[in-house]
Amino acid sequence: MRPRPRRYLVEFEAPDSDGEYIATCLGIGELMAALADRIDDWAETLAAKGMPRPVIAQFEQAVADLDEAAQQARRSAANFADYYEDARTIAARGIRIIGAPRRRAA
Secondary structure (H helix, E strand, C coil): CCCCCCCCCCCCCCCCCCHHHHHHHHHHHHHHHHHHHEEEEEHHHHHHCCHHHHHHHHHHHHHHHHHHHHHHHCCCCCCCCHHHHHHHHHHHCCCCCCCCCCCCCC
């Protein structure tokens, strides 16, 4: 019996807020980590069935690359939070940052 083809839809909206950006980065990290786990399980199943390592080595590398991608996505969320920490603190105090100050005409 042949397995039914699966379809996956992954969409990322452009964020409208800092929270959306961070949540999307963390979601991407989770997605990459979950995909790495699934591929790793599949490659190990193939190895257990006697598939030669050179044949499945590319999947082992893909798992390592996906794990790295997951870490990078999480790092991006952390870097964003660190980079904008002062602005977020100011905004939390109720101060709006709207751009450069305007000079008054003399």
